[in-house]
Amino acid sequence: MIKRGVPATGKRAIQEHIFSLLQTCNNTETNILQIHTQVILNGLSHKHNIIAKLLSFYAASGKLQHAHKLFIQIHNPKTTVWNHMIRAYASSITPWKSVQYYNQMVLNACEPDGFTYSFLLSACVRGGLVREGEQLHGIVLAKGYCSDVFVNTNLINFYADCGGVEQARYVFDDMTQRSVVSWNSLLVGYVKCGDFDAARNVFEEIPVRNVVSWTTMIAGYAQNGKCVEALSLFGQMRRARVELDQVVLVAVLSACAELGDLKLGRWIHWYVQERQRQASVRLNNALMHMYASCGIIDEAYRMFTKMSWKTTVSWTIIIMAFAKQGLGKEALDLFKDMLSDGVGKSGIRPDGTTFIAALCACSHAGFVEEGCRIFESMIHTWRISLQIEHYGCMVDLLSRAGCLDEAYRLIETMPFKPNDAIWGALLGGCRIHKNSELASRVANTLVAELDSTDQAAGYLVLLSNIYAFAGRWQDVIAVRQKMIEMGVKKPPGQSWIQIYGVVHNFVVGDMTHKHSSLIYETLCEITEQARVEGYKPDITEVLLDAEG
Template sequence: MDTVKLLSLLRTSSGSKSLTRAKLIHQKIVIQGLQNNIALCKSLINLYFSCQNYDSAKLVFRTIENPLDLSLWNGVLAAYTKNYMFSEALELFDRLLQNPFLKPTSFTYPSVLKACGGLGRVGYGKFIHTHLIKTGFGLDVVVSSSLVGMYAKCDKFDSAIKVFDEMFERDVASWNTVISCYYQDGQAEKALKLFEKMRESGFEPNSVTLTTVISSCSRLLDLERGKEIHKEYVKDGFVFDSYVSSALVDMYGKCGCLEMAREIFEQTPVKSVVSWNSMIAAYSSKGDSKSCIELFRSMHAEGIKPTVTTLSSIIMSSSRSAQLEHGKFMHGYIIRNRMQSDIFINSSLIDLYFKCGHVGSAENVFDKMVKTNVVSWNVMISGYVTVGDYFKALSIYEDMKETSVKPDAVTFTSILSACSQLAALEKGKEIHKYIVESELESNEIVMGALLDMYAKCGAVDQTFNIFQKLPEKDLVSWTSMITAYGSHGQALEALKLFHEMLQINVKPDNVTFLAVLSACSHAGLVYEGTLKQQ
């Protein structure tokens, strides 16, 4: 059998992905002494890769006596990165650099940079970047775009944006990467501005662009802009794939337009698990656990396996609506199917059981958890506070410290609430010291909880000291301080503070007025109290 016939056979076999056929052809190539024929080796390597027989593909490449065809090296590099074999790709690239007869070209670098991004090897990526500047390959649009992608994958967003800004020529992939950089970095507004700039520059967005842009609208809860983008591309006849559809469902759901979210969801021909999750999350945000369960059953009937996100959303919706039956149904499903529960699922289950008054069930879930994460401890502390078992909250806080899990802002906020309810001043002071050590004195929520604790424990001086240190004073902190003064007979100080609050345009509510009236009542200032009512 000659070379032409073998090549034809290899090309027709690539679609079948038959490993047996690949090995038979390989045998014929070796028997006929054609194992160094570059064209045959390229096709054979591709066939082995399509059959996912990577060892045989490597063997073919290694047995070529003198592989001096650079397109062969580039093809193997591309195959490695396509199959997520990033370490092998970089090893092969190192061998290429050591070859005295071959030099990388613009077709080599995209694969290598993708491997660097996949492994998070930004140091190696920077080395290649320097090499690209020296050789001039950095001017190639595909290479530059790959460089932007590498830095983005390594979470070096500033470097990715810098390379993008310096590009002489751009492609849609490079625009998409930088838009995604801004989105991932929490700068959704900048992502949308760059999207507008992309369109002004004459580039047509693709589904990747639209997915990120609609997700940015979702994060900003910018319904009008999301609607505008959706409407425009419907009018232009853009075919939305499952990713764009899922982003639209998510955006409308988060912005409270459940009917629109459901309409898009129903119109999506092929619903991925992401689409189902987006729709379930939309109902979950409204606490509609009944609709979540109905969707879950439909999803199951269509053969789509739920993910951790699916389960977490449904349990959270059950918790929000205090629907014990729905939460228990999901808990049972997890146990029956022997699914691994993550920290979010377990935390949602604990929250659900506390809200429904099933403290024992919450404790059972907690006891079975791997308690290395602060989240699991926090949900128990806040749960005990919710049901009014403040001593248990303090007890579990001590257990948490003994296991060397460091409390965070959420921990302190919850435990200070327990101290407030028990008027446990000494314990509160101890926690205050820990807050200082943890450098959380600039945290507005923690300091507000500390202020409330001192106020309820009757420590007026400490309350005022905390009040002065607050990074920002809100209505609750002003009211707490007024209450503290009033409950200890310092009505004039309470009234003075009330006037200061009005002068800086903080609008009092009913609780504030009650605090002022109470202060006047304790001090016998009937006339002043009457004035406040008017």
């Protein structure tokens, strides 16, 4: 705060006092504006050191209009002043303006330094300025900054982000000195391009790994379906006693959700409560999603109700959780609560994913009219652009309810080319409602458009079962023959379970598991006990041995 009653001991004393205030300023907007006002009132707008310091505050806080107005007042600005502007715009929504300032800087015969080039490379990453970044690489080499760790690390970031991981590796290998940030930047590059073997090699070679190193690798595994690897590496991270941050916990929770690892998910929940002062909304969402995916819907809902701040993602997760559990009415009640909350209280609006959750709830509950109303409201009320996933939900809803002709007409009027999920939903409806004629049309269209014979296998088996149920045995034989000609084999069913931290994978007919004899013996006992209790399995669709 500006203190009133500064002794009038001359402008020099006032100038020193204001500069002292700038040195100790806590960088809040109110304080900066108060100091700026005093600078103007005391006629100090021409003082380079004061204006430059004010400029640094405005640039750091993103007040770019104020920063620009101050900048143009500075006569013959120094490199550090130019750097403030270049850095500020590099992290803004208009990063290309950093390049414009750099060009002005060169025209004004002001010599850039390593920070200038580092900030510019950050701007190129943010703005996708590939050509400018490559030109900067040439300038960096020509100016002799090839040994600057900070500059080279930003070069690695640039190439890694633009997909040129080989060039990033070239820069990395050419470095005489590396920091952990340099290693992490290369690691991010390999993870982004999906080369996990190379990424793991880099990870193992890092001399001293920090939490970013571990998080990058674990999150990369989790986000690319390598959940077993993610949890295994997380176990190593815990044993290494690395401090766990919320970013890595979110990544691990997504892997727990995928694998159904409730035990580890519960441990993370305990850890958050014990160690973290306050969980972020993102972490709370991840915990809620984990419980929902593991089928613990009550705990997911309890977490949802306890969240002091909810986002659109929070609402979407809980709505989808109820929908997947077959609790369509409860899911739609939540959806209605969200809409009323969004209109009247927090301002949260549903997005396209929220509507997918609501339509799924309608589909599983058989609420056709409600689903159609929600579908229409997306366009007319919420102005949300319809995507192919929304049409897929509607086709599934109509097909499950037996409105097969309506579903087929909807597909024909779609502004998108139907994918296999769309046709598969309609084919599933044909199976439920025993419509072999439409199923034949759908399956032929579907198989003709699929690139992979493995993809076609499931649909052809489904079509064969529909024919068999309808007594169309010649068609069953024809489908079987087509599968043989295409070289199609139905992928065997499989499942997995985690016990004491070890994931066990089970494949139909597989005898390689070390306890397979005991497993099959126990399965026979369970089957026999079920038969004694009066259970009769539905074998109407076990009609085609696709492997035979």
